[in-house]
Amino acid sequence: MARARKPSRPHHPPRPSRHRIHRSRLMAACAAVLALSGAAVAGTPAPAVAAGEPRGHDVSSHQKDVDWPDSRAKGARFVYVKATESHTYRNPYHARQYDGARAAGLVRGAYHFALPDRSSGRAQAAFFVRNGGGWRPDGWTLPPALDIEYNPYGTHKCYGLRKAAMTAWIRAFSDEVRRLTGRRPVIYTTTHWWNTCTGASRAFADHPLWVARYDAPNPGTLPSGWRAWTLWQYDNGGSLPGDQNLFNGSLAQLRSFARGG
Numbered sequence: 001m002a003r004a005r006k007p008s009r010p011h012h013p014p015r016p017s018r019h020r021i022h023r024s025r026l027m028a029a030c031a032a033v034l035a036l037s038g039a040a041v042a043g044t045p046a047p048a049v050a051a052g053e054p055r056g057h058d059v060s061s062h063q064k065d066v067d068w069p070d071s072r073a074k075g076a077r078f079v080y081v082k083a084t085e086s087h088t089y090r091n092p093y094h095a096r097q098y099d100g101a102r103a104a105g106l107v108r109g110a111y112h113f114a115l116p117d118r119s120s121g122r123a124q125a126a127f128f129v130r131n132g133g134g135w136r137p138d139g140w141t142l143p144p145a146l147d148i149e150y151n152p153y154g155t156h157k158c159y160g161l162r163k164a165a166m167t168a169w170i171r172a173f174s175d176e177v178r179r180l181t182g183r184r185p186v187i188y189t190t191t192h193w194w195n196t197c198t199g200a201s202r203a204f205a206d207h208p209l210w211v212a213r214y215d216a217p218n219p220g221t222l223p224s225g226w227r228a229w230t231l232w233q234y235d236n237g238g239s240l241p242g243d244q245n246l247f248n249g250s251l252a253q254l255r256s257f258a259r260g261g
Contacts, residue, residue: 053246053247053248053249053250054077054078054246054247054249054250054251054254055075055076055077055240055244055245055246055247056076056077056078056079056080056106056231056240056245056246056247057071057076057079057080057238057240057241057242057243057244057245058079058080058081058082058111058233058242058243058245059079059080059081059082059097059241059242060081060082060091060093060242061082061091061092061093062242063093063097063241063242064093065093065096066097066100066101066241067241068100068101068103068104068106069104071101071104071106071240071241072104072105072106074239074240075239075240076106076240077106077107077247077251077254078106078107078108078109078142078245078247078254079097079101079106079107079108079109080108080109080110080111080142080145080245081094081097081098081101081108081109081110081111081132082094082110082111082112082113082147083098083110083111083112083128083131083132083133084112084113084124084127084128084131084132084133085112085113085114085115086113086114086115086118086119086124086127087118087119087123087124087127088118088127090131090132091132094110094131094132095132098110098132102140107139107140107141107142107254107255107258108140108141108142109135109141109142109143109144109145109186109258110128110132110133110134110144110145111133111144111145111146111147111186111188112124112125112128112133112144112145112146112147113147114146114147114148114169114173115151115153115159116148116159116161116166116169117151117154117156117159117160117161120169120172121168121169121170121171121172121173121174121176122172122173122175122176124173125172125173125174125175125176125177125180126176126180128144128177129144129176129177129180129181133177133181134180134181135181135182135183137259137260138258138259139255139256139258139259140255140258141258142186142257142258143181143183143184143185143186143208143257143258143260144177144181144183144185144186145185145186145187145188145210146170146173146174146177146185146186146187146188147188147189148170148187148188148189148193149188149189149190149193149212150190150193157193157196157197158196158197159197161197163197163198163199163201164199166197166198167198167199167201167203170187170198170201170204171203171204173185174204174207182260183260184206184207184208185207186207186208186209186210186230186231187204187207187208187209187210188210188211188212188231188233189209189210189211189212189223190211190212190213190223191211191213191220191221191222191223194223194224195223195224198224200223200224200225201224201225202224202225203225204225204226205225205226205227208230208231208257209222209223209226209228209229209230209231210229210230210231210232210233210245211223211226211229211231211232211233212232212233213232213233213234214233214234214235214236215235216234219232219234228248229248230247230248230257231245231246231247231248232245232246232248233245234246
């Protein structure tokens with residue numbers, strides 16, 4: 001399972017059980033892909049990267065002032081920047097990270113870390129859009145993203161919500177984001193969390209999927225309802241600041257996705 005991605009508070013959420021593999025035979029087998037992608041940390045299996053598949057990353061206040069030209073030089077073509085959490089927290093570095101990424105030539109977007117036990121989906125969506133979660137069809141702005149996963153602040157992994165209530169919360173968030181921006185949000189999650197906490201809901205197949213799965217050559221079994229992934233977060237460290245991601249397509253398709261295609 002993935003951990004809550006950088007809530008940007010003094011609390012450090014639990015990280016996934018990563019089970020790092022250090023066998024030399026595995027690393028030798030991955031060497032060619034590592035050389036091509038530059039995406040993996042020593043000891044970590046490399047993802048299966050298709051030729052031309054854009055690499056990217058996601059950042060929050062933990063990364064502070066990012067060297068964006070350096071990120072682009074290392075292969076980044078897109079980034080998601082944390083904007084908000086719940087209905088009260090705003091990333092103090094969001095504006096400089098978001099604008100800096102665009103100035104360096106990266107397609108960028110904003111994400112919201114959901115805390116469904118704090119306030120309604122509609123309230124958190126409105127707060128998010130007001131504080132950096134907007135969208136425009138310029139080819140450089142990724143659709144807003146909802147980060148929803150295991151609770152980093154308590155023992156209730158599903159935030160104390162029943163499956164139907166969680167599904168309704170996500171729907172309320174999505175509907176408000178669409179009303180305010182014209183786009184359905186990307187949904188970031190893990191297969192285990194989604195199937196556990198929404199009861200394997202299939203109601204969001206029309207939303208782009210950003211799936212998290214580490215130490216694996218591919219995203220594996222997807223959350224219920226999705227037949228394909230749009231973004232894959234395959235590691236929480238590597239050559240790029242923050243978490244490491246891939247886009248499922250070409251650079252031209254990434255730009256089309258940003259425009260609304």
